[in-house]
Amino acid sequence: MTSTDAEQQIASPEDLRTVEALRAGDERVFRELIERYTASMIRVALMYVRTRPVAEEVVQDTWIGVLGSLPRFEGRSSLRTWIFRILANQARTRARREARSVPFSSLAGPGDDGPTVDPDRFLGADHPAFPGHWASPPRSWEGTPEQELLAGETRERVQDAIDMLPASQRAVISLRDVEGWSSQEVCDLLAISEGNQRVLLHRARAKVREALEEYLDGRAA
Amino acid sequence: MAYAFTGPGAQRPFAGDRWPEPGTWTDRARASRVEHLPVWIAAELWVVELEGAVHDVGTQLRADHGRLVEQVDGWDGNAAAAFAEDCAARIRALAARSEPNDAMAAYREDAGSLGPADANVAGWVAAQAAAAVEGEDGAVRERSRQAAWLAERLELEPATGV
Amino acid sequence: MSDAQGMLSCREVVELVTAYLEGALMEAEEVRFEEHLAMCDGCAAYLDQMRRTIDVAGRLDPEAVDVEACDRLIHAFRTWRAGSEPESGS
Numbered sequence: 001m002t003s004t005d006a007e008q009q010i011a012s013p014e015d016l017r018t019v020e021a022l023r024a025g026d027e028r029v030f031r032e033l034i035e036r037y038t039a040s041m042i043r044v045a046l047m048y049v050r051t052r053p054v055a056e057e058v059v060q061d062t063w064i065g066v067l068g069s070l071p072r073f074e075g076r077s078s079l080r081t082w083i084f085r086i087l088a089n090q091a092r093t094r095a096r097r098e099a100r101s102v103p104f105s106s107l108a109g110p111g112d113d114g115p116t117v118d119p120d121r122f123l124g125a126d127h128p129a130f131p132g133h134w135a136s137p138p139r140s141w142e143g144t145p146e147q148e149l150l151a152g153e154t155r156e157r158v159q160d161a162i163d164m165l166p167a168s169q170r171a172v173i174s175l176r177d178v179e180g181w182s183s184q185e186v187c188d189l190l191a192i193s194e195g196n197q198r199v200l201l202h203r204a205r206a207k208v209r210e211a212l213e214e215y216l217d218g219r220a221a
Numbered sequence: 222m223a224y225a226f227t228g229p230g231a232q233r234p235f236a237g238d239r240w241p242e243p244g245t246w247t248d249r250a251r252a253s254r255v256e257h258l259p260v261w262i263a264a265e266l267w268v269v270e271l272e273g274a275v276h277d278v279g280t281q282l283r284a285d286h287g288r289l290v291e292q293v294d295g296w297d298g299n300a301a302a303a304f305a306e307d308c309a310a311r312i313r314a315l316a317a318r319s320e321p322n323d324a325m326a327a328y329r330e331d332a333g334s335l336g337p338a339d340a341n342v343a344g345w346v347a348a349q350a351a352a353a354v355e356g357e358d359g360a361v362r363e364r365s366r367q368a369a370w371l372a373e374r375l376e377l378e379p380a381t382g383v
Numbered sequence: 384m385s386d387a388q389g390m391l392s393c394r395e396v397v398e399l400v401t402a403y404l405e406g407a408l409m410e411a412e413e414v415r416f417e418e419h420l421a422m423c424d425g426c427a428a429y430l431d432q433m434r435r436t437i438d439v440a441g442r443l444d445p446e447a448v449d450v451e452a453c454d455r456l457i458h459a460f461r462t463w464r465a466g467s468e469p470e471s472g473s
Contacts, residue, residue, distance in 0.1 A: 137424065162443075205437065279418075345422040
């Protein structure tokens with residue numbers, strides 16, 4: 001799912017209907033909205049505040065802020081973008097208030113730079129013929145039955161791997177790959193460059209792939 | 222007209238999708254001139270037609286649109302096996318000419334295990350071996366030799382209109 | 384760590400996978416990346432695994448919201464609907 005700048009600037013007819021329904025007091029619509037976005041909002045909040053309870057409070061405050069701001073929704077952005085912008089502002093404000101907020105730059109995690117694949121899986125730079133080539137290459141998953149890849153347990157493993165990522169990697173991979181946000185949307189929301197976003201996404205995906213490989217190779221063995 | 226190697230079932234390499242059936246245009250077409258084919262060796266070889274802004278990027282031809290025309294049936298398991306064996310023979314010949322060293326020993330050992338499914342690797346190892354013995358030019362010459370082998374074996378015409 | 388043909392090593396390729404999938408590589412680098420994949424089953428498998436991983440991620444079930452948190456929000460919604468100023472969660 002991708003959005004052009006133009007698309008993400010304008011609320012869809014569905015967004016406008018949702019806002020109208022909320023303003024008319026439709027509780028079911030509100031419940032659907034919180035169920036759809038809350039988990040993702042908590043993940044984004046955790047990029048700014050340190051603990052989950054605080055992140056959950058930020059998200060609660062955000063939803064209340066959303067309700068109060070509904071009259072001001074002009075449809076110049078999608079409803080989702082609008083909600084998450086309110087969230088990001090709330091999270092940053094809260095982070096500034098919390099004495100021990102985590103600076104964005106340190107959210108990558110300790111020692112989280114360098115190669116994303118275990119160097120032991122490659123031949124050394126001093127190998128006479130094939131320096132830097134796979135020593136133990138990944139095996140093709142083409143033989144893996146489709147239902148195994150789609151199975152609930154496989155998805156659980158991927159979810160677990162995502163949950164264990166450092167906060168900013170987790171947020172980026174969730175927004176991009178789980179929720180389907182475009183690169184532009186994520187960069188705009190988090191106020192980071194394409195390059196920064198790509199690094200976070202790269203590290204996140206590498207860890208999740210590795211976890212999935214361990215799981216599937218374990219089953220194949 | 223140019224040529225494109227694909228995976229089985231006209232799968233587009235690295236793109237995760239397939240070429241549409243022959244005759245149907247698709248965007249972002251990739252193909253090669255005959256002289257560059259060896260680096261792209263894969264399961265199937267097709268004649269492709271390109272349209273729109275066609276330009277060379279190294280060994281690849283890129284165009285706005287392209288479509289498969291017909292498959293080059295001569296490129297099958299036998300041809301791939303013959304290609305791999307020819308490269309293996311080339312590696313052994315190069316090894317015989319060179320001072321014993323670890324690199325050539327590794328290439329020659331690799332060559333011994335190359336089968337029809339490894340035609341792509343065979344071509345690369347042969348070029349590496351040629352470079353080890355004859356310098357970087359050696360790799361270029363070896364790839365040209367491989368291209369000529371393919372052109373003769375498969376009766377390929379030079380790319381036209383690109 | 385380029386080889387005699389100016390090509391990338393596998394160790395370099397795996398670090399370019401995300402940029403490749405994003406379409407962020409320059410043309411020439413993209414072709415070198417693809418040239419490597421053309422002759423390296425290991426890296427071709429790695430890219431394929433990465434694609435499938437992303438695919439599975441896209442199929443994850445939406446996570447359940449904490450029931451208590453949901454109830455509190457519904458309560459806040461009702462308060463807001465009734466015209467009172469909703470209380471903040473903290």
